Every structure is written in C-alpha cells, then in structure tokens.
Amino acid sequence: MTDRELAAAGEVLLFDPAFLNPRYDGTLWVCASPEDVYAQGINAVCFLPGRGPEDLKRCRPFLNQFDCLFVAVAEEKARKALAGELRSAALGKPVWVPPGQSFRGCASLAELKSRHGTEALESLPMDAVELPAYGLIDLSDVDVEEGGRRAVAVSGISTLDGAIGGFGEGELSVWTGRRGEGKSTLLSQLLLEAIDQGERVFAYSGELPKKLFKRWTLVQAAGSANLTALTDPVTGRTDYAVDAMKRRRIDEWWRGRYFLYDLEIASAHDEGSVLSMMDYANLRYGCKVFLVDNAMTMRFRQGSDSDYYRAQSAFVGRLSEFAKRHSCHVHLVAHPRKSEGKALAADDVGGSGDIVNRADNAFAIERLPEAAAEQSGYTARLSILKNRQFGARKTVGLTFLEDCRRFSGLDGVLGQKHYGWENGECVQQIVELPPDGNDPWETSHEST
Numbered sequence: 001m002t003d004r005e006l007a008a009a010g011e012v013l014l015f016d017p018a019f020l021n022p023r024y025d026g027t028l029w030v031c032a033s034p035e036d037v038y039a040q041g042i043n044a045v046c047f048l049p050g051r052g053p054e055d056l057k058r059c060r061p062f063l064n065q066f067d068c069l070f071v072a073v074a075e076e077k078a079r080k081a082l083a084g085e086l087r088s089a090a091l092g093k094p095v096w097v098p099p100g101q102s103f104r105g106c107a108s109l110a111e112l113k114s115r116h117g118t119e120a121l122e123s124l125p126m127d128a129v130e131l132p133a134y135g136l137i138d139l140s141d142v143d144v145e146e147g148g149r150r151a152v153a154v155s156g157i158s159t160l161d162g163a164i165g166g167f168g169e170g171e172l173s174v175w176t177g178r179r180g181e182g183k184s185t186l187l188s189q190l191l192l193e194a195i196d197q198g199e200r201v202f203a204y205s206g207e208l209p210k211k212l213f214k215r216w217t218l219v220q221a222a223g224s225a226n227l228t229a230l231t232d233p234v235t236g237r238t239d240y241a242v243d244a245m246k247r248r249r250i251d252e253w254w255r256g257r258y259f260l261y262d263l264e265i266a267s268a269h270d271e272g273s274v275l276s277m278m279d280y281a282n283l284r285y286g287c288k289v290f291l292v293d294n295a296m297t298m299r300f301r302q303g304s305d306s307d308y309y310r311a312q313s314a315f316v317g318r319l320s321e322f323a324k325r326h327s328c329h330v331h332l333v334a335h336p337r338k339s340e341g342k343a344l345a346a347d348d349v350g351g352s353g354d355i356v357n358r359a360d361n362a363f364a365i366e367r368l369p370e371a372a373a374e375q376s377g378y379t380a381r382l383s384i385l386k387n388r389q390f391g392a393r394k395t396v397g398l399t400f401l402e403d404c405r406r407f408s409g410l411d412g413v414l415g416q417k418h419y420g421w422e423n424g425e426c427v428q429q430i431v432e433l434p435p436d437g438n439d440p441w442e443t444s445h446e447s448t
Helices: 003-010 034-040 053-063 076-089 109-116 118-127 158-164 183-196 210-222 244-254 271-285 305-326 354-358 370-376
Strands: 027-031 044-047 068-072 095-097 129-131 151-153 171-176 200-205 228-231 238-241 258-260 287-293 329-333 361-367 380-387 394-401 406-408
Touching (some): 003 053, 034 109, 068 076, 109 118, 171 305, 171 354, 183 200, 183 210, 183 406, 200 271, 210 258, 305 329
Parallel strands (some): 287 329
Antiparallel strands (some): 228 238, 380 394
C-alpha cells in the first residue's frame, strides 16, 4: 500500500498504518470509535469526525486493497444504518454484517474484548451475513405477480393507446415536431385526459406566459359546444372564448389537480429549479404526469456548445431518473433538426442523440399539407418513433378542431368529448344564475 493511498484514506478514516495488511484476510473492519479500532487492531478503521460512507470515493485505491467490509458496530440501530450506507457507497465491495447476539450484550468491541477475550472478536465474522453489492439483485426476488407495467394515463386516442399500452409509470416520452405543428397543443390535451382519469399533473411551459397558457387550456377543456365565437371587426379573425360561468366550473374541476410552473420567478428556466419543483409537486400534491415544454428553453450551466449538449443530455437523464424514482410519467418536448421535405425520424430530434436513447418512447407530430390532408382524410399524423415496452412502430392519423384546439383520432371521439367539469366533478357546487340575474363574480373574481 503506497504512501499516497494511505494519505488519501487518512483524510476520511482513522487507522494505524502499522496494523494494516490487506493480505492478512482481505477484510476491512469498520468500527464505531477509535477505542474499537484499537481493540481490534489489524485492518480496523473508523470514520473521522465529519466524515462518513459518502466520502469513501476519495480513497478508492485504498479500499481496492481489501476484498470486503465488515461492520464491527455493536449497537443494533447504528450497525444497520452503517451497513446500509456502506452498501450504497462502498464502490461495489461486499458488506458483511454480524447478528446482534454475536456481541453478547456488549456495547462496543472494546467491552467485548475486555469481558470475553480476543477469541470473542475473532468469532464475530463467523455468523456474519453478506449484503450483496448495492444495485445487484437476485432475479428470483423480483415480484411481478401484481402485474407488470402500469399505465399512469392513456391518451384517449384508441389507435395510439392500443399500440403503446398507454403512458407507463416510470417512463419518459420525448415529443418532437416542427414549430407550429401541434406538439404543445396535443400535450396540453394529454394533461387534460390525465386529469379526467383522476391523476394530478404538472406543467412547465417555457414559452407561454401563464395567462395565455390558461386561455388555450380552457378552450380545450370546454370543447366546441361550450365556446363563443368572437370576430374581430377590424381584422375579421374569429377567436373562441369560454364564458365566465363555465370558466369557474372548469377551475373547480381542475383545482388541486393541475399545477403550472410560474415563469415569473427569477430561476424559472434553471434546470435545478424545475426539477426541484417537480419533486415538490409529486411529494406534496401527488402529481403523476409531468410536462416539460421544452428542452430548448432550459437554462443549463455550460460554456461551449459541446458542454451545452452534454448538459442537455444529463438533464434528460435526470428526467428519466425522476420518472422511475417516483413511478410517474414525464413528457418532454424537443424540437427537431432542420429536415424539410421528409417525415421526421428519431435521429431528427435536436440536440444530443442521447435524448432519444434515454427515452422510453419517442413521438413526432406533423401537420399535413392541404392536398395531402384531403387525400388521406386526416389533417395531422402522429408517428411512434420508439417504444421500449412493445417495440411499436406506427403512424396514427389525427384530425384537428380549430375552434377548441383539440386533436382527435379518426373516430372523432376526443373532438366531442365532455370532460368531468360538465358531469358535476367539481370541488364546489356551482349555482347557475337566471339570464337576468346579477353575477357577483363578474367583476371581482372573473378568471383570466
């Protein structure tokens, strides 16, 4: 063992170099105190004040000299805690843990040696149990009897849901498409579908201010039958709006279920801030469906362009890890590279190629030229570029309703769908006023 290895270990562990000999039996005893290190003597260490298992990476070459770690801690609670921390931080080393009765009621190695002699210390490893290296499991211990993959939500587009089995928990879906072709619109609709299926959702919209985001989402939730057409007398353009009473009913329907990340905060586009807010939305409100729209609006810590793409790839990895850790589904919008004149493919997703590699699903949405739409009978196509679960590859025809901003499959079901707010699924009862009645909400509480 070199002086350099000992010096690095000495910043984390307390030991006597004269008593270190990895060739003795290959076991490193991790003790609770300097007194216990002295009692054991050979190959015994303890952590310095302020240090812990998470610091062991600093002395990897030192640890590599030993075959395994032995948790030589008498107090049961401390022994179990240290064993768990060592297992996750010991760089692939097996961890051995003795049972509590091996310490014969003693509170420390020093007491055990004092009361029962050196033989009592030497017998400790005999009944120890090995904890496998962290991250390695026996396949026979994996329980799949309760059913395999579970869909957090479905899209409501029967052809798509039949191909991919819905949007599964622990998965990341990447959506791409050229600007203005409907990515954000379709994903906003998917969040409404999730709410209608009883899930809570979170949305980061990096390009739309909150009022515009809500206006568009209100129109989608209302549907064609509940919209009022408004024609601008100057331009002649027709827009569609939701009246005050229906807006309040919709607000009560999605209250406590739909959470929007506020772009007005100072750190709005910082990747760490967005991920932290996603964590909070899951833990505090139980959100299970997340939308990050889009990767290009995120602010990463980077210098050169190559650093930016590495940071983007790392962010996508963190989104994937987030989905798996919380058993939720994350939708990420990523713009494509320039690819005019041909259908989009997985390789066309902008940024680092790792974006699609890290995703469980990848989709592309494209609006068809007018002539192609007339010939095919649909106005947009949704292509499944990647589906890890079933290997699905399919193109789904969609129609788009301009007034309510909804996409629908060719069966037209979603275009005519009535969401829960129309079926009485509101937190508070809404009382309809007569046509000539005074509406106390008209000026003071009207939604924007």
